[in-house]
Structures are given as structure tokens and as C-alpha cells.
Amino acid sequence: MRCLNLPLAGALACLLVGCATQSKPTLTSGRRIPHVRTTAYTHHEGGSGVHNALGEYLSGRHVMSAASDWSRYPLGTRFRLADTNEEYVIDDYGGALVGTDTIDLYKPSRLEMKNWGVRYVDIDVLQWGSEEQSLKVLQPRCKHRCARQMVAALQKKKGKSVAQSSPAHTSL
Numbered sequence: 001m002r003c004l005n006l007p008l009a010g011a012l013a014c015l016l017v018g019c020a021t022q023s024k025p026t027l028t029s030g031r032r033i034p035h036v037r038t039t040a041y042t043h044h045e046g047g048s049g050v051h052n053a054l055g056e057y058l059s060g061r062h063v064m065s066a067a068s069d070w071s072r073y074p075l076g077t078r079f080r081l082a083d084t085n086e087e088y089v090i091d092d093y094g095g096a097l098v099g100t101d102t103i104d105l106y107k108p109s110r111l112e113m114k115n116w117g118v119r120y121v122d123i124d125v126l127q128w129g130s131e132e133q134s135l136k137v138l139q140p141r142c143k144h145r146c147a148r149q150m151v152a153a154l155q156k157k158k159g160k161s162v163a164q165s166s167p168a169h170t171s172l
Contacts, residue, residue, distance in 0.1 A: 032082065033123050037102045040116035041067065041094070042109060052092040053137060058106050059089075065106035067092035071153035072101055075137060076129030079103075082122035090129055095146040131158065 043050040043058055052058050053075075058065040063078065066088040073079075077090040094104055103123075107113040135154050141147035 031125055033125060035120045036123050037100070038105055038116070038119050038121055039102060040105045040107045040113040042107050042113045054091055056091065058092070063087045063089050065089065065091050067094045067097060067104040067106070068102070069093065069097045069100060069150060069153075070129075070134040070138065071131075071150045071157065073103060074129035074131045074154075075134040076127070078126040078129075079123045080126060082124055087126070093146065093150065095144075098146045098149045 050057055052065055053067075064086065066079075068077070068090050070090070070093055073090050075090055078087065079090075080087045088103075088105060090103075092104075092106070097104060105116065107116060131154050135151060138147045138151050138154070142151055
């Protein structure tokens with residue numbers, strides 16, 4: 001009976017230790033993108049105040065807000081900074097970001113924003129956002145130049161993917 005208790009106790013200990021350790025999210029649908037240019041913004045500067053492009057409050061908590069050109073990093077893209085493990089979600093955009101690969105990270109204070117400055121970091125994309133959702137939000141805003149430019153870039157990408165996925169026509 002004692003011989004059976006020892007392996008059972010060992011298995012139970014391993015199970016408890018395994019449950020007690022936190023695992024980091026894995027790269028399920030993305031990849032590491034090296035050397036991404038990042039800047040920082042706060043709700044104190046121009047634009048939308050304390051709200052993102054969806055009209056929701058900018059988040060400086062668990063998963064933080066970030067802005068980008070949605071034709072490069074679409075709405076809903078979740079990523080983690082490789083060095084700090086901070087997680088962000090693209091839920092905002094800005095005119096200065098259109099046509100660039102820059103990601104603007106939300107910081108809750110001017111001091112944090114200034115301390116960030118401009119940094120080139122590696123990011124782990126945890127989940128790619130939706131180009132369709134990006135278009136749905138942007139199309140009604142096409143009177144603004146930056147929205148119009150992102151819509152045009154997204155539609156161009158969509159046209160290329162349709163052309164690439166359709167079979168080649170053969171003449172008889």
C-alpha cells in the first residue's frame with residue numbers, strides 16, 4: 001500500500017505545481033515582428049480625448065490601447081511587446097500613422113508618454129485583427145482624408161487577395 005502512495009503523491013504534487021504556474025499566451029495566429037517603430041500618445045493630446053475610434057474609453061490597464069494605420073495593423077490586432085510583456089490591442093488610429101508601419105501606444109500620463117519617446121521594439125502578434133471590421137468602422141468616415149486613405153489601401157489589398165485566390169482563366 002505504501003508503494004502505491006508515493007507515486008500517487010508525486011503525481012498529485014506535479015499536478016498542483018503545474019496548475020499554480022501561470023503560462024503566457026502563445027502565438028496562436030501570429031508571429032514575431034522585429035524592429036517595429038513605436039511612439040506613444042495620451043488622452044491629453046488633440047484628437048478624441050479619452051475615447052478610441054470605437055467611442056470606448058482608451059485603456060491603460062490590462063490590455064492597453066494602441067493606434068495604427070488599420071491597413072497595416074487592422075482593428076482588433078492584439079500584440080505583446082517582447083521586452084516588457086505588455087499587451088495592447090489596436091482600437092484607434094491617427095492621421096500621422098496613415099501610410100506608416102508605426103504603432104502608437106497609449107500611455108495614461110504625459111510623463112509616461114514622454115519617457116517612451118520613439119522606440120523600435122519586437123512585437124509578438126497574438127491575434128490579427130479584422131480588415132472587414134476596419135472597413136466597417138472606416139467607410140462611414142471617408143469624408144476625412146486619413147479614413148479615406150486607409151479604406152483605399154484595405155480595398156486594394158482585398159482586390160489583390162481576391163485576384164490571387166481566383167483560378168487562372170484558360171482560353172479554349
